[in-house]
Amino acid sequence: MPNETTAASVAALRADVLRHITYTMGKDAPHASHYDWRLALSFALRDRIVEPWFAATRRTWETGAKRVYYLSMEFLVGRLLEDAAINLGLRDVAREALAGLGVDFATLVGEEPDAALGNGGLGRLAACYMDSMATLGCPGYGYGIRYEHGLFRQSIVNGEQREQAEDWLTQRHPWEFERPESAYVIGFRGEVTHAQGRAVWTPAETVHAEAHDTPVIGWGSRWANTLRLWSAKPTALFDLARFNHGEYAAAAEPEALARTLSRVLYPDDTTFAGKELRLKQEYFLVSAALQDILRRHLAGGHALSDLPALAAIQMNDTHPALAGPELVRLLVDVHGMGFKEAISIAVACLGYTNHTLLPEALERWATYLLGSVLPRHMQIIEEIDAWHARQHPTRPHWVGIVKHHEVRMGDLAFITSHRVNGVSALHSKLVKKTLFPELDALHPGRVVNVTNGVTPRRWLRLANPTLATLVTGSIGPGWEADLERLQGLEPLVEDAGFRAEFAAAKRSNKIALTDWLRQTQGIEANPDAIFDVQVKRVHEYKRQLLNILQTIAHWQRLRENPGSALPRLRVFGGKAAPGYQAAKEIIRLINDVAVVVNADPKTRDALQIVYPENYNVSMAERLVPAADLSEQISTAGKEASGTGNMKFALNGALTIGTLDGANVEIREHVGAENFFLFGLTAAEVTERRRDPEHARKAILANQPLQDVLQMIAEGRFSPDDPSRYHGLVHNIWNSDYFLVASDFAAYDAAQAQVDVAFGDPDRWWRMAALNTARMGYFSSDRAIREYMTEIWGTKSAL
Ligand code: NBG
Numbered sequence: 001m002p003n004e005t006t007a008a009s010v011a012a013l014r015a016d017v018l019r020h021i022t023y024t025m026g027k028d029a030p031h032a033s034h035y036d037w038r039l040a041l042s043f044a045l046r047d048r049i050v051e052p053w054f055a056a057t058r059r060t061w062e063t064g065a066k067r068v069y070y071l072s073m074e075f076l077v078g079r080l081l082e083d084a085a086i087n088l089g090l091r092d093v094a095r096e097a098l099a100g101l102g103v104d105f106a107t108l109v110g111e112e113p114d115a116a117l118g119n120g121g122l123g124r125l126a127a128c129y130m131d132s133m134a135t136l137g138c139p140g141y142g143y144g145i146r147y148e149h150g151l152f153r154q155s156i157v158n159g160e161q162r163e164q165a166e167d168w169l170t171q172r173h174p175w176e177f178e179r180p181e182s183a184y185v186i187g188f189r190g191e192v193t194h195a196q197g198r199a200v201w202t203p204a205e206t207v208h209a210e211a212h213d214t215p216v217i218g219w220g221s222r223w224a225n226t227l228r229l230w231s232a233k234p235t236a237l238f239d240l241a242r243f244n245h246g247e248y249a250a251a252a253e254p255e256a257l258a259r260t261l262s263r264v265l266y267p268d269d270t271t272f273a274g275k276e277l278r279l280k281q282e283y284f285l286v287s288a289a290l291q292d293i294l295r296r297h298l299a300g301g302h303a304l305s306d307l308p309a310l311a312a313i314q315m316n317d318t319h320p321a322l323a324g325p326e327l328v329r330l331l332v333d334v335h336g337m338g339f340k341e342a343i344s345i346a347v348a349c350l351g352y353t354n355h356t357l358l359p360e361a362l363e364r365w366a367t368y369l370l371g372s373v374l375p376r377h378m379q380i381i382e383e384i385d386a387w388h389a390r391q392h393p394t395r396p397h398w399v400g401i402v403k404h405h406e407v408r409m410g411d412l413a414f415i416t417s418h419r420v421n422g423v424s425a426l427h428s429k430l431v432k433k434t435l436f437p438e439l440d441a442l443h444p445g446r447v448v449n450v451t452n453g454v455t456p457r458r459w460l461r462l463a464n465p466t467l468a469t470l471v472t473g474s475i476g477p478g479w480e481a482d483l484e485r486l487q488g489l490e491p492l493v494e495d496a497g498f499r500a501e502f503a504a505a506k507r508s509n510k511i512a513l514t515d516w517l518r519q520t521q522g523i524e525a526n527p528d529a530i531f532d533v534q535v536k537r538v539h540e541y542k543r544q545l546l547n548i549l550q551t552i553a554h555w556q557r558l559r560e561n562p563g564s565a566l567p568r569l570r571v572f573g574g575k576a577a578p579g580y581q582a583a584k585e586i587i588r589l590i591n592d593v594a595v596v597v598n599a600d601p602k603t604r605d606a607l608q609i610v611y612p613e614n615y616n617v618s619m620a621e622r623l624v625p626a627a628d629l630s631e632q633i634s635t636a637g638k639e640a641s642g643t644g645n646m647k648f649a650l651n652g653a654l655t656i657g658t659l660d661g662a663n664v665e666i667r668e669h670v671g672a673e674n675f676f677l678f679g680l681t682a683a684e685v686t687e688r689r690r691d692p693e694h695a696r697k698a699i700l701a702n703q704p705l706q707d708v709l710q711m712i713a714e715g716r717f718s719p720d721d722p723s724r725y726h727g728l729v730h731n732i733w734n735s736d737y738f739l740v741a742s743d744f745a746a747y748d749a750a751q752a753q754v755d756v757a758f759g760d761p762d763r764w765w766r767m768a769a770l771n772t773a774r775m776g777y778f779s780s781d782r783a784i785r786e787y788m789t790e791i792w793g794t795k796s797a798l
Contacts, residue, residue, distance in 0.1 A: 013044055014097040014100055016044035016047060017037070017044045017098070020043040035111070037108055038108040038111055039172060041108060042084075042175065045081070045084050046174065048090070049088065049217045052217065053226075056224050056225065056797070057226075059797055061300065066792070066795075067312070067794075068314065070126065070140060070143065071313060071314065071320035071323060072122075072142065072143070072319070073144065073282065074265070074269070074316075075127050076115075076116065076120070076123030078114045079109065079617070080214075082109045083462060087134075088217060113168040113171060114150075114168065115150065116150035116151040116616055117146075117150045121355070121643050122317060125452055126144075128455040128780040129784060129787075130216045132453070132784040133784055134217060135219040136796050137222060138794055139797050142225070143228055143229075143292075144229050145230055145285050146212050146230060146262055147263065147264060148259075149166050149263060150166045151267055151616075152166055153166050153614055154613050154614045155613050156587070156611060159588045161588075163578050175215075176214045177213045179211040179213055182292070183209060184292065185208060186207050187205065188204070188374070189375070190203040198333060199333050199376060199379070201333065207232045207234060207261060208234070210231050210232075211292070212229045212231060215227075219457055223797070230262065231262040232258045233259075234259075236254050239251045261277075261280060261281055267577055268577035270356065270358055271358075272361055274366075274369075276373060279365060279373055282320060283322050287326055291330070297311060304331060304335055308348035312794060315352045316353055318409035318412075318413050319363070321416075323346075323416070324384065325381050328343055329380055343384060343387060347418050350416055350418065351418065351421070351791045352413040353423065354421070354427075354435065355640050357427070357431070358541070362410050364407065365406065366405060366406055381407055381412065384412070385400050385402050392442050395438065396438050414436055419790065420447045421450045421790075422640065423451065423640050423641040423662075424452065424640065424641040424664070425664065426661060426682065427640040427641055428447060448791070450787055450790065450791070451778075452642075452662060453643075453777075453781070453784075454643050454646045454647050454780055455781075456650070460480075463625055466509060469505075470501055470505050471772075476488075483775070484776035484779075488773075499762070499765040502769045503768075505652075506768070507527060510626045511527050512622070513623065513626035516622060517612070523598075526567050526605070530754065530755075530758050531626055531627050532631065533571040534547050534571070534572050535572070535574055537575060537577075539576075539580075541635050541638040542639070544586050544587075544590065545586050545732075546633055546743060546744065550747055551570055551593065551597070551609060552597075552711065552712075553748060556707065558602070558606050562606065570610070572611045573611065590609070620644070624647045624653075625651050627648050627651070628653055628654065629676075629754055630654065632660070634658060634660045635658070635685060635738045636660040636682040636684070636685050640661055641661040642661045643662075646666065649775050649778075654674065654676060655676065655771075656678070657677065658680070659681050666775075670771045670775065673767075674774075676754055678750035679743040680746075695734065695740075696733060696734075702745050704748065705745070712728070713726060
């Protein structure tokens with residue numbers, strides 16, 4: 001690490017913080033608030049990022065290195081202050097510098113709002129990948145939208161989710177640089193005419209996309225890349241004539257219209273929101289990004305035919321799938337290239353990552369909508385479709401992009417990319433077999449797998465300083481950028497002293513969580529209980545329902561036989577999409593059950609349920625280090641990968657899980673004996689669904705489950721409204737698409753195994769430490785290296 005904590009570095013940072021208090025915040029130090037100090041510190045750290053950032057940019061220009069452009073509608077970065085301090089090697093320096101001024105570093109860190117520009121795994125993955133690209137010296141840009149309102153704030157009122165607008169930008173955001181000079185015109189609607197053999201699109205509406213750049217510094221400050229987020233601005237300022245006529249609201253209309261484009265993040269990533277505004281947002285991002293990419297390429301004096309040698313463009317799911325048609329449009333209509341050359345350049349540049357098999361999440365736009373919002377793109381999409389059809393005359397007739405008056409964005413992304421990847425081994429196999437079997441057969445080798453990863457800087461070093469210190473003390477520094485080194489812990493696992501230290505680190509994290517629960521939830525939790533955590537978006541396929549049903553069965557057994565199980569704290573957290581009623585009902589059920597169970601004097605010491613509201617990245621940073629047990633219990637074949645599963649296992653939690661997504665590979669790496677496996681496999685799930693009686697049979701075969709459903713149906717957890725959950729219970733008996741009933745018995749048995757293992761501390765801590773030691777593979781650095789060699793064809797510029 002650079003930047004030792006020396007008296008000189010502390011004094012220098014302190015002086016810079018004071019300078020920013022005075023000249024940036026305009027405050028006299030004795031009157032500065034926490035807010036002032038946090039911003040001043042952020043500016044002082046940002047100053048230290050600027051030099052390496054410039055150096056990286058200069059080096060990329062000088063060496064003519066290929067750049068990666070990561071297009072994503074979501075970047076779930078969370079807080080940035082501590083992350084920047086850690087990657088700069090200045091966390092301790094900052095703490096000391098502030099302490100000398102009578103300011104507490106941790107307090108400032110805790111007051112930073114989360115940048116919640118994403119929904120869940122897909123957006124957080126993009127943020128981890130930005131960190132790894134910067135750490136590996138892979139020259140690159142993240143392109144996204146600077147939403148004024150990120151993911152909604154969740155509160156739980158009488159057990160129910162309420163949504164409030166999120167307002168991270170009401171405070172000054174110190175990490176970004178506004179670039180009013182980097183603005184592009186983005187068009188919508190209008191008409192297409194032809195002149196001199198070329199199509200001329202005259203949009204009826206236009207907005208400006210204005211860039212905001214946030215430097216992303218890598219570990220050890222050796223490289224920095226740019227996260228460039230676009231915000232929408234009107235092309236025409238407000239209408240002075242109308243204003244002068246007293247039409248004040250109408251005068252401001254163009255501005256309001258434009259701004260809606262970057263106003264809100266769509267709060268759903270698992271269903272396809274067929275909204276015109278969403279389509280416009282997607283095109284807004286894609287067009288701004290591609291205009292910027294071509295401008296940079298041409299500024300370097302390169303021929304357009306050289307674009308694939310210098311630019312790799314990755315589409316994060318289908319949301320930016322208009323990148324293919326937009327690139328073709330710019331090359332053909334603006335730069336006069338022939339269609340065939342343009343499409344082959346597009347395919348050579350583009351890659352597509354698929355993140356879901358759920359059919360309801362695959363984007364499809366009605367042709368009349370796409371054709372009216374983007375008339376020229378509709379023509380180009382049809383041209384691409386015809387070109388592809390000509391190349392594959394023997395293809396099955398149902399293969400194609402435009403079918404049944406819809407544009408299928410998955411097929412578009414596939415056809416316009418040279419590589420398509422899934423995000424875990426199982427998922428990639430299913431992408432080939434079930435999602436795109438025909439396209440896979442036409443393009444053998446195009447579909448590859450890159451199993452997801454998470455950044456060890458944030459998810460171990462930052463979030464879990466106690467364990468990070470133990471790791472460094474045991475195997476030396478450097479694992480943060482070379483996570484496979486964690487293997488060095490393996491021999492230590494046999495050492496009782498090491499295991500005791502490992503357990504002590506976990507215990508101190510659990511105590512910290514207990515303190516937080518006391519302060520925020522008013523709950524007195526027992527730090528010696530098993531901390532059993534399920535945090536993620538709430539969705540039927542993720543089966544929070546299975547968890548709460550088993551919790552009720554467990555509670556019943558405890559009532560009959562107190563002392564029959566070890567104490568447990570069951571933590572749930574996560575948001576449901578506002579329009580997703582079934583998921584909201586599950587949240588309510590969990591909270592209703594919590595009220596009854598937590599009030600039971602018979603079981604209070606042995607079982608507690610908590611649902612802290614507004615789960616986000618910074619809450620994950622508290623929960624992950626404190627968990628003993630990680631719940632990864634989706635219906636097999638539904639979770640593309642999961643990344644929470646990786647964070648928990650890396651921090652020494654054991655997984656209870658199905659053979660789904662990356663669970664499969666996690667289990668292979670940590671060892672089957674260190675993983676609580678249960679449930680049907682993906683193939684068995686498909687098979688079981690063929691029996692229309694599957695749920696009924698499973699329920700009738702399992703008395704505890706039958707009792708649980710009976711209690712819920714009778715209103716035991718909703719005495720004020722006994723029929724509240726009739727629909728839910730009816731649905732489990734009669735359809736149960738996600739096979740909660742069929743997996744219940746196996747899950748219940750696996751939970752009993754957890755108790756057995758936790759009751760044997762030697763065994764448990766050996767298992768837990770082996771999880772940490774064997775998770776090196778799941779670093780996002782490994783994943784990004786695979787993207788660089790298998791998909792992007794780029795090299796480190798370090
Ligand atoms: C999510 C999957 C997760 C996966 C992340 C990141 C979407 C559409 N998909 O299983 O559900 O870990 O993507 O790949 O958000």
